[in-house]
Amino acid sequence: MSWLSGQLKALVAAMQFLTRFKMPDQEPPSPKVLHDSVRFYPVAGLALGCALGLVALLAHVVYASSFVSAILVVAVDAWLTGGLHLDGLMDSADGLLSYRSRERSLEIMRDSRVGAMAVIALGCTLLLRVAALSAMPPLRLAAVAFFSPLFARALLLCTMRFTNLARDDGLGRSLAPAVDLPTALGSLIVALALGWWLFGWNGLVAATVAVLGVSRVSSMAMQRLGGMTGDTYGASVEVSQVLLALALAVRG
Numbered sequence: 001m002s003w004l005s006g007q008l009k010a011l012v013a014a015m016q017f018l019t020r021f022k023m024p025d026q027e028p029p030s031p032k033v034l035h036d037s038v039r040f041y042p043v044a045g046l047a048l049g050c051a052l053g054l055v056a057l058l059a060h061v062v063y064a065s066s067f068v069s070a071i072l073v074v075a076v077d078a079w080l081t082g083g084l085h086l087d088g089l090m091d092s093a094d095g096l097l098s099y100r101s102r103e104r105s106l107e108i109m110r111d112s113r114v115g116a117m118a119v120i121a122l123g124c125t126l127l128l129r130v131a132a133l134s135a136m137p138p139l140r141l142a143a144v145a146f147f148s149p150l151f152a153r154a155l156l157l158c159t160m161r162f163t164n165l166a167r168d169d170g171l172g173r174s175l176a177p178a179v180d181l182p183t184a185l186g187s188l189i190v191a192l193a194l195g196w197w198l199f200g201w202n203g204l205v206a207a208t209v210a211v212l213g214v215s216r217v218s219s220m221a222m223q224r225l226g227g228m229t230g231d232t233y234g235a236s237v238e239v240s241q242v243l244l245a246l247a248l249a250v251r252g
Helices: 002-018 031-062 066-080 084-096 102-110 116-134 138-162 171-178 181-199 201-225 230-248
Strands: none
Touching: 002 031, 031 066, 031 138, 031 171, 031 181, 066 116, 066 138, 084 102, 084 116, 084 201, 084 230, 102 201, 116 138, 116 230, 138 181, 138 201, 138 230, 181 201, 201 230
C-alpha cells in the first residue's frame, strides 16, 4: 500500500508541475517523490492531449473555422501548461542564439528579462503551430492536438536520458538522473505505436521529423552550453510539438 501511495504522490507531483489541472492538495513533494514523478510526464502529456483534443472537437462544432479551432487549441495548451515550456523556449533562444561565451549564455538564460531572440522564437513557434493546425481537416486537427503532448513528453524523457547537463545545480540536475532507460524507451515506443494507429506511416514520419529537430536543439545546447538545462528541455517540448504539426499538415 505504501508503494501505491508513493506512486500516486508522484503522479500528482508530475501533474502539478507540468499542468494546471486541479489535483488533490498534498504536502510539498520530497526528493524521492520528485524523482519518481518524472516517469509520469507522459501521463501528464496524455491528460493534456485529451483536453486539447476535446477543445478541438468542441471548437469545430461551435465555429466553422479551422483557424479559430487552431488558435483555441494553442491558447488552451499555453494556459494548461502555465506557459512552462514556452518560457523555456524563450530563455533558450536568448541564450543559445546570443553567441556569447558559455558562462554568459547561461547567465542570460537565468535572467528574467526577455530579449529579441526570445520574442522572435515565441512568435514563430506560435504562428507556425497555429498555421499548421489550421491547414488540417477538423478530425485530423483534433487527433494531432491529442497526440502531440503525449509524444513530446515521451520524447522529453529520452532527451533527459541521453543528454548531459550543463549546470551542477537547478531543477534539471535533480530530475534528469531519475529517467531510467526502460521508462524512456517504453514511453517512446508507446507514443510511436499511438502515432502509427492514428496516422499510419505519416505518424512515424512526423515523429522522425520531431526527433531530428529535438536532436538538433540538444546538439546545439551541448556545443554552446556543454549540456542541457531545464530551459532547453522545455524548449525541446515546444520544438517537437510544432514540428509534429508541420509534418502532419503536409499535403497528401
